[in-house]
Amino acid sequence: MHPNRIVLIFTIMLVCQLIGEIVTRLFHWPVPGPVLGMVILFCGLLVRGSVPEEMSAVTGGLLQNLSLLFVPAGVGVMLHAQLLAENWMALSLALVLSAAITLVVTGLVMTWMARLTDRRRAEAS
Amino acid sequence: MIASPQEIWVYLATSPLLHLTLTLVAYLIGDYLYHKSGEKAVVNPVLIAIVILVTVLLATGTSYATYFEGAQFVHFLLGPATVALAVPLYRQFERVRHSAPAIVISLVAGSVTAVLSATLITWALGAPANVVASIAPKSATTPIAMGVSEHIGGLPSLTAVLVILTGILGAMVGASVLARVGVRDAGVQGFAIGLTSHGIGTARALQMSEAAGAFSALAMGLNGLATSLLAPLLMHWLRQWFWP
Numbered sequence: 001m002h003p004n005r006i007v008l009i010f011t012i013m014l015v016c017q018l019i020g021e022i023v024t025r026l027f028h029w030p031v032p033g034p035v036l037g038m039v040i041l042f043c044g045l046l047v048r049g050s051v052p053e054e055m056s057a058v059t060g061g062l063l064q065n066l067s068l069l070f071v072p073a074g075v076g077v078m079l080h081a082q083l084l085a086e087n088w089m090a091l092s093l094a095l096v097l098s099a100a101i102t103l104v105v106t107g108l109v110m111t112w113m114a115r116l117t118d119r120r121r122a123e124a125s
Numbered sequence: 126m127i128a129s130p131q132e133i134w135v136y137l138a139t140s141p142l143l144h145l146t147l148t149l150v151a152y153l154i155g156d157y158l159y160h161k162s163g164e165k166a167v168v169n170p171v172l173i174a175i176v177i178l179v180t181v182l183l184a185t186g187t188s189y190a191t192y193f194e195g196a197q198f199v200h201f202l203l204g205p206a207t208v209a210l211a212v213p214l215y216r217q218f219e220r221v222r223h224s225a226p227a228i229v230i231s232l233v234a235g236s237v238t239a240v241l242s243a244t245l246i247t248w249a250l251g252a253p254a255n256v257v258a259s260i261a262p263k264s265a266t267t268p269i270a271m272g273v274s275e276h277i278g279g280l281p282s283l284t285a286v287l288v289i290l291t292g293i294l295g296a297m298v299g300a301s302v303l304a305r306v307g308v309r310d311a312g313v314q315g316f317a318i319g320l321t322s323h324g325i326g327t328a329r330a331l332q333m334s335e336a337a338g339a340f341s342a343l344a345m346g347l348n349g350l351a352t353s354l355l356a357p358l359l360m361h362w363l364r365q366w367f368w369p
Contacts, residue, residue: 005355020208029147031353032268034207035346041211051212054251059209062202063338066149066150067171067296069203072196073267074289076282078182078188082282083256094260097286098243099321100302102264106235106344107308107317113205113227114313 005054013058016041138187144195151177164332166297171289171325172262203267207324210342213331217339220312228316232344235320236351239264240359248367259283263291265352266323266345273353277360288323295322296329311336319344 019040021033029036043059045051077084137143154177155170162168182192193200214221221228243260246335252260259279262270267288299318308314311334318326319341327345331338 002342010205013205016208017204031350032207032266032272034204034268035349037204037208038211038214038342038346040210042214042252045211045215046218049213053210055285056164059212060207063213063328063331065207066331067169067204067325068149068156069199070171070267070292070325071148071152071174071178072193072200073243073285074171075182075192075196076189077175077286077289078179080280080283080286083280084174084286084363087247087252087256089285090247090252091256091260093211093250094195094243095263095290095294097168098239098260098263099247099291100298101242102235102321103295103299103302103317105238106231106304107313108306108322109225109234110224110231110313110316111308111310113230114310117224117226 005052006058009052009055009058012044012055013037013041016044129311138273139193141195141198144187144192145198146195147178147181148174148196148199151175151181166300166329169293171296172293175289203324207266209266210327210346213335213339214342217336218310220336221339221343224312228347229342231316232320232351233355234345235317235344236264236348236355237359239321239348240352240356244360244363248363254278255280256283258360260287262352262356263287264321264323265356269349269353273356277357289325292322292325295326299326299329300333312340314339316344320348323348 017034017037020035020037024031024033024036025031150168151174155173158173159165159168159170178192182189183277191258240261243263244257247257247260257276257279258277259274259281261277261279262273262284264270265288267285270284270288271281273279274280295318299322300314303309303314303317308317315330315333315337318330318337322329323345327338327341330341
């Protein structure tokens with residue numbers, strides 16, 4: 001693996017993000033730049049037809065440690081100690097219940113929809 | 126001449142090196158405990174790292190702004206990491222395409238559920254309007270959620286915290302809650318976890334399987350979009366019905 005290829009891959013990813021940031025701002029799209037950047041890279045991969053070996057390595061390394069990247073924003077909890085203390089009951093109940101309800105609703109709806117489309121496909125064929 | 130400990134502290138406290146290193150060390154401790162527990166989802170490395178860092182910062186009287194000067198280098202990588210999610214998505218493209226109708230319907234159902242359940246519960250328990258608005262976009266990924274929060278009258282930095290707590294929760298309990306209601310398909314589990322818990326859920330889903338990771342990344346991206354469109358609309362209706 002040539003080291004410059006790694007720099008090239010990282011540059012491609014940053015350029016995707018950069019285009020995403022510029023386009024979303026230019027047209028006032030409600031999507032964040034990096035998400036549009038993901039779509040751009042995805043389209044690039046579709047056109048190319050395969051994932052370059054070095055890109056697997058770079059993205060694999062980033063994604064294996066994805067949760068580390070949320071730590072700095074999470075430490076921001078210390079900015080809101082008072083607000084959290086005043087509303088801890090409402091917020092913790094809402095966070096726990098809402099997460100559980102959202103998981104269940106999404107999971108069940110998708111399971112039912114998948115069964116429905118599978119049945120239609122089976123009937124059609 | 127040897128520098129005094131005070132001089133060294135002044136250097137360390139003002140350079141980004143110390144707090145960048147601290148962030149990595151705290152995360153490594155969290156990650157070590159996570160692996161030592163047999164990769165149990167409840168031993169969440171992000172939560173452990175945050176608890177360690179907040180404790181250290183409060184004990185040394187360090188402000189969040191000073192801390193963030195060092196930690197911003199880690200924070201910055203969120204952007205490229207989001208772009209990188211295109212790779213697992215591409216690898217699972219055939220499966221994702223096959224499920225397209227199921228994806229659209231469950232996206233709308235999940236996104237509306239996330240916003241409504243969070244806002245109605247906090248409102249019913251008497252939280253002030255800006256806190257209710259802050260929790261509305263909590264299932265979307267951090268940058269989207271902060272933008273939406275500002276738009277609907279919330280506090281963006283409070284939203285960031287609620288987003289991350291939601292992420293940790295979904296990563297911790299997601300797979301077991303879904304298994305309890307009979308959802309065992311890796312793709313469906315990944316989609317529900319990514320929709321509920323954005324990137325932190327996706328980090329967990331990527332460890333479950335590549336299919337779960339790809340569906341989770343897709344759900345995270347789609348729900349970011351759906352939340353930015355639906356949350357302002359839903360909040361507008363809620364205000365008309367409940368806050369006359």
